[in-house]
Amino acid sequence: MDTIVTLLYYLLTAYVAVLLVRNFLKRKNWQEEVLYILVLIPFILRLLRLK
């Protein structure tokens, strides 16, 4: 059961990561782009099970 919950968290993380990437691609302001990338990094490293 715990494994299923953890799996759901990885799915949630992946979904938010997709949203962050999508929004990053749509932005026109460099500051927002940098911020999106900074916020995205933990999501990517968690999905890759690095941190």
Add this chain to the structure above:
Amino acid sequence: MSATTSAAIVLAVMVAAFVVAKLFKISTELSLFAAALAGALAAGDGLPARALVEGAFTYFDIVLIFVTATLFMNLLKESGAAAFVVRAILRRFHRHKAPLFILLALLLLVPGALTGAGSVTVLIMGGMAATVLATMDIPGPKIAAIIFVIAGLSAAAPPVNLWAMLTAAGVNMPYVGFFLPLLVPCVVLALLTIFILGAKAKPVDLAKALAELPEAPARMNWFRVATPFVVFFLLVVAGRVFPFDVPVLGLPLMFAAAGAAALLLSPVKIAFFRTSADTVHQLLPLIGTLTCAGILVEIMALTGVRGLIAITAVTLPVTVVFLTLAVTLPVSEAVLMWGAAPVLGVPLVLLFNTIGLNPVVALAGMSVIWPLGDALPPTAIIGRLTTSTVGMKGSYGKFLKYCLVPGILIAIVGTLMVVFSKKLAFLTVF
């Protein structure tokens, strides 16, 4: 060079970098990041990739809570549930100001009390409460102040108070005995806040208010409104009542489940992906601030600046410590957010313990004051969330001005709780 001098130089560089970045019209979030980078360079650590990214992880779980909770709220709004509830409350209570205020204050206290996050109160109840208060002719910044202050108190209210829990964990003290020392001040101060700031509120002009409010979809009903909340609260309660029979779900999943219920029960079709993407964009300043503040906390620890701040705070004369709690706690919160608990909370509680105060009541008093910092720059995280959620027009300064009176009251109550913690020890019964 002594550790004090070098840490002081790094701190000065960090402050300077922040100010310069702001002067160049860089956003607060990126200015925090710039301060962290400058601090690491000044301390001779170069660009420490590991520390920067580890810092970005500091509030990762809280970012997930923010995203899922806000998505849940936005789904409710899209489905028309929010409009439905506000209309119903107005019809029932439009003649009675006092019961309406008490109801609103208690409704605002619940989400933060259960989750430990004032942001959740703002996100779940803020929009609806603001709409109700607006019909009573209260100006926007005042409404934002009411919601912000009570949201802060809700975060401090029991059962979950993250500042107290993190500090207690840091000094190896069980999180026990906090219920009353937190409940009593939080409820009293929340009621005082809404009655003081809402003193000039006019009775609701029902017809006008209902005309101004968005219509609820015809098929919306109480079942559709209540079920997502019931799902959320059942999951929270299940974890408390049957902790050893249900798996650990965590707040993000609970909000996601509530959001799924709202989506399924919505009488109107909702563009889910679009709403999700908009939610994330709406939250960018907040999750960006959390990420960059985490980076800053990590770099401060790396370079010794964190130690300099902590040692300076705890080596002041005790009277000065008492008198400045109302400043040091909110300021530490404004820069570090929950990071303030390990940085300042732990040494202060140990200091209070050494001089014979009751650590539970003293810590409870401190954690009533801490959330005030959420309205202050550089991060101003809950303050900005509140003003954006309630759609406040008008300057941020005006909002802060209205926060001042309840803020001072809270600071006085919190400080007195610390000073007289020994006499108030009877409150720590459970």
Add this chain to the structure above:
Amino acid sequence: MRKAAIAVLGAVLALFAGTSFYRSRHLREPVVPGPGVSRVVKLGDYFAPIRGTVNDANVYVLEGKEPGGTILLLGGTHPEEPAGRLAAWIFTENAVLTRGRILVILSANRSATTATRLGGAYPPDFTIPTAWGGQMFRMGDRWSNPLDQWPDPEVYLHYPTRQELAYVDIRNLNRAFPGRPNGTLTEQTCFAITELIRREKVDIEIDFHEAELQYPVISTIVAHEKGADLAAAASMFISSLEGFSIGVENSPKALRGLSHREIGDATDAISLLLEAPEPFLDATRGRTNRELLLTGKDEFVVRAGKRGLLFEKIDEKGWPIDVRVGRHTSTVLQLLEIWSADHADKAVDVTGVPRYGEVIQKGTGAFLKDPKTVDPAKLYFE
């Protein structure tokens, strides 16, 4: 173009950091089993659900020829307190037993050895200098790695008492005893350790820790009431014979989940916990780096001491790792000597382990064995 540049910069940052995280998480720490080690079993042998997980720790079994008592040494309950793991390492690689048994776990919460504190700026690893170059260890954290146990609840209820604890402590091994068989990884690890204690009929369990100087429980033996006399006698002998002093504290009954309380309550073993001073953990510490971890020298902590805010003294000499490790080895040796004198049938006689003075004089590294000199088939890794 601009977007691509920003994305590349982010990727480079993530790549450097990710590599560092991966390396420290997978850093192999060699163990050369000493002459006393008769076999090495796994924690999962005592509780199958742990088998094959990150927390399926090695259990080094050191046996004497003659029967006697059984002692369990727990290193790495909190891996960010390295003197505990190092003291356990010294026993594993050096101890020779004539009577009784010593079981040693070097990484009680192995998951926690693979992470470092978010926002804490811990170094990823540290190196103990040795005559053959030095041995590198993972730094570790106080809590299990979120990669192994995720998510956390909004509040942690201890099993079985339901005491409310900070949510992060659901990943704190020393808040999860006696453990829960169908619980989280951390709770299951505690349950496995408790099972080991029951099945191996452990007489004394000793949990190695370190503490910040601003924390009142420091430089002390925290003893379950079953071990109060033993701890008091050891404290007395240590103060007069070993060149340092150590106090005794009773294990509080109101604070749940700790090894000294729960293991003593749940099993027949006497449960003790040793605390040595570690300025690296103080909230007022200055620069966070390997040097502070190993020398224990810190100007800000000294200032806190001058203001009377600390529960242990500190000066510019700091609290070097050898001093902290030596305190642990000497305390265990004294405890065993007193125990063996009082319980002839349950005696544990051990030689080959350096005491406080010797660890300080020769350095901890002098008691770590060079893995290159050993047949690789005989090496173990933590």
